[in-house]
Amino acid sequence: MTGLTCQVAIVGAGPYGLAAAAHLRSANVDLRVFGKAMEFWERQMPMGMLLRSYWEGSHISDPHGDLTLDEYQRARGVQLPRPVRLDDFINYGQWFQRKAVPELDGRCVTRIERSSKCFRLMLEDGESVLAQRVVIATGIASFARRPYQFSAVPLELASHSSEHRDFSRFRSQRVVVVGGGQSALESATLLHESGADVEVIVRASRVRWLRYGTPLHAWLHNPVNPLRRILYPASDVGPPGLNWIVDTPDLFRRLPFAVHSRIARRAIRPAGAGWLRPRMNGVRITTGRVIVSAKATGRQVQLRLDDGTERSIDHALLATGYQVDISRYAFLAEELVRSLRLVDGYPELTAGFETSLAGLHFLGAPAAKSFGPLMRFVAGTRYAAHALTRCILREGTSPATIKVPSYECDVFAENRTDM
Numbered sequence: 431m432t433g434l435t436c437q438v439a440i441v442g443a444g445p446y447g448l449a450a451a452a453h454l455r456s457a458n459v460d461l462r463v464f465g466k467a468m469e470f471w472e473r474q475m476p477m478g479m480l481l482r483s484y485w486e487g488s489h490i491s492d493p494h495g496d497l498t499l500d501e502y503q504r505a506r507g508v509q510l511p512r513p514v515r516l517d518d519f520i521n522y523g524q525w526f527q528r529k530a531v532p533e534l535d536g537r538c539v540t541r542i543e544r545s546s547k548c549f550r551l552m553l554e555d556g557e558s559v560l561a562q563r564v565v566i567a568t569g570i571a572s573f574a575r576r577p578y579q580f581s582a583v584p585l586e587l588a589s590h591s592s593e594h595r596d597f598s599r600f601r602s603q604r605v606v607v608v609g610g611g612q613s614a615l616e617s618a619t620l621l622h623e624s625g626a627d628v629e630v631i632v633r634a635s636r637v638r639w640l641r642y643g644t645p646l647h648a649w650l651h652n653p654v655n656p657l658r659r660i661l662y663p664a665s666d667v668g669p670p671g672l673n674w675i676v677d678t679p680d681l682f683r684r685l686p687f688a689v690h691s692r693i694a695r696r697a698i699r700p701a702g703a704g705w706l707r708p709r710m711n712g713v714r715i716t717t718g719r720v721i722v723s724a725k726a727t728g729r730q731v732q733l734r735l736d737d738g739t740e741r742s743i744d745h746a747l748l749a750t751g752y753q754v755d756i757s758r759y760a761f762l763a764e765e766l767v768r769s770l771r772l773v774d775g776y777p778e779l780t781a782g783f784e785t786s787l788a789g790l791h792f793l794g795a796p797a798a799k800s801f802g803p804l805m806r807f808v809a810g811t812r813y814a815a816h817a818l819t820r821c822i823l824r825e826g827t828s829p830a831t832i833k834v835p836s837y838e839c840d841v842f843a844e845n846r847t848d849m
């Protein structure tokens with residue numbers, strides 16, 4: 431039976447869902463927001479992690495700029511260390527939620543389907559909600575990429591990096607980390623610091639290090655350095671020059687499709703923050719090698735590399751990234767996914783982050799095909815929340831504009847007073 435109704439339902443309470451909720455709420459849009467605040471960061475990132483994004487690129491957007499990391503720092507009366515620590519960022523996100531979205535409904539959405547001219551959301555406890563619009567901001571957890579070589583290896587012997595919060599269980603174990611990006615290199619560091627014997631296997635011929643943490647970088651990023659504002663926008667995703675294109679999603683959208691993937695590849699190619707390097711002493715890094723096969727033998731994993739060498743290890747940690755494919759969101763009804771125009775698993779989106787199905791919006795990484803790599807980072811919340819809010823306000827959200835079939839209109843009318 432239908433219980434709740436709303437004009438806009440936001441699914442997911444990570445940075446994108448929270449930012450969208452803050453902006454829409456301030457525009458008096460009738461809203462319900464589902465999910466636990468910052469759950470992905472709290473459960474699926476390793477303790478001790480530091481954010482790779484800069485301070486200026488790590489604010490969750492709110493309409494008046496009252497809820498930045500600077501304001502959080504001020505409210506707590508402390509100076510947070512930089513790079514930002516994972517725990518500080520989670521606390522910041524949860525503080526943001528209490529301030530901007532106090533009515534957050536922590537329930538998980540188990541199914542979303544089209545219901546005539548609106549959407550029906552089923553919640554984990556069986557209650558359902560009718561919404562005129564749905565904003566999906568459910569992040570990348572469903573898209574973890576597991577290389578096919580590991581398909582026959584049990585999860586307890588080969589796991590994705592997103593499955594770990596605490597690496598202490600790997601103390602004294604031999605662990606191979608697969609991947610050459612920030613997540614792989616930082617996981618390897620944290621494993622090493624937890625007492626594991628670690629080797630990183632990287633497909634590329636070398637590991638790329640970002641200058642973050644070096645004296646040159648500190649000088650270029652010094653707020654009093656006039657070069658800083660010329661070279662680096664606040665988001666700072668990608669190398670100088672390209673970072674300005676990435677920082678302007680409107681411009682990115684207008685560029686030819688062929689250019690999109692070149693920019694994206696260059697802006698977010700695998701690399702590690704320079705400040706990790708000194709902490710990696712004692713971690714073996716093998717570059718230019720591909721794992722051709724992996725098989726479980728008892729409680730061990732045997733890896734064979736393309737140079738013919740083998741490794742016998744206790745665990746393989748797959749820091750192999752994420753591949754957006756919205757059909758992997760288990761809560762989306764199949765018919766709904768089938769009705770969307772997709773490109774390589776990403777939804778095609780309008781300027782208001784709306785899919786080919788009116789009223790259905792996607793934020794965060796699924797929007798990266800249309801709006802560029804900025805959408806994979808917290809820094810993109812500002813642009814996304816503004817554009818979404820503009821679109822929803824323009825297309826109308828007052829109760830009179832809700833177009834739903836008559837039996838559902840009754841439900842809306844009955845429930846509207848308690849919203």
Ligand SMILES: Cc1cc2nc3c(=O)[nH]c(=O)nc-3n(C[C@H](O)[C@H](O)[C@H](O)COP(=O)(O)OP(=O)(O)OC[C@H]3O[C@@H](n4cnc5c(N)ncnc54)[C@H](O)[C@@H]3O)c2cc1C
Pocket residue numbers: 441442443444445446447464465466467468469470471475476480481482483487488537538539540567568569570571613761793794795806807808809
């Ligand atoms: C290891 C790692 C390090 C990173 N470091 C950085 C960094 O330093 N800076 C940066 O900008 N980005 C970083 N990122 C990228 C980061 O994931 C994104 O910037 C950010 O999480 C995007 O926010 P989001 O709201 O789209 O997704 P999320 O933060 O993943 O939020 C989505 C939320 O939706 C919830 N959800 C999912 N399904 C449902 C459902 N059915 N019902 C209700 N709720 C649901 C999830 O629990 C989750 O809390 C990192 C990613 C990883 C994996």
